[in-house]
Amino acid sequence: MPDLDLNALSFSELKQLQKDVDKAIGTYETRRRAEAKAELESRAKELGFSLSDLLEGPAARKRVSVPKYRNPADPEQTWTGRGRKPGWIAEALAQGKPIEDFEI
Known part of the structure; x- marks a missing residue:
């Protein structure tokens, strides 16, 4: 992480930095999830599959009840x-x- 001299920043720069940090914290999990998904999609593609092929599994059959x-x-x-x-x-x-x- 780069060294950041907070004492050298103005009040408005500090407020903007605070907003940016809050936003980064709020989207952290979403970004990590997207990175993980991209990594898994890449690995599945290397193996000749799509990620949805591996996660969905065989198509579910819906049972239709016949009237008796x-x-x-x-x-x-x-x-x-x-x-x-x-x-x-x-x-x-x-x-x-x-x-x-x-x-x-």
């Missing part, structure tokens, strides 16, 4: 059998109807 039950009164209403029971199922079960009556 259908409302006979309204065929548009279906239920997968997972989660909270829809009102039409709960009502039918409360009336004593077996759930098998609603299977698709």
Whole structure:
């Protein structure tokens, strides 16, 4: 670090220096993170990868639940059998109807 004679600076220069130091402190972590990321990207490129290829991993598959039950009164209403029971199922079960009556 260069030697800085603070006694040789004017009041306005000291205030500006203070602002510059506060800004440097505030952005220190961001700058360090950017440097680390650049270093990792460079190393990944040397190995024939992009950094995002290494971090993201295999594409996540989203599971799509297939409906198992259908409302006979309204065929548009279906239920997968997972989660909270829809009102039409709960009502039918409360009336004593077996759930098998609603299977698709």
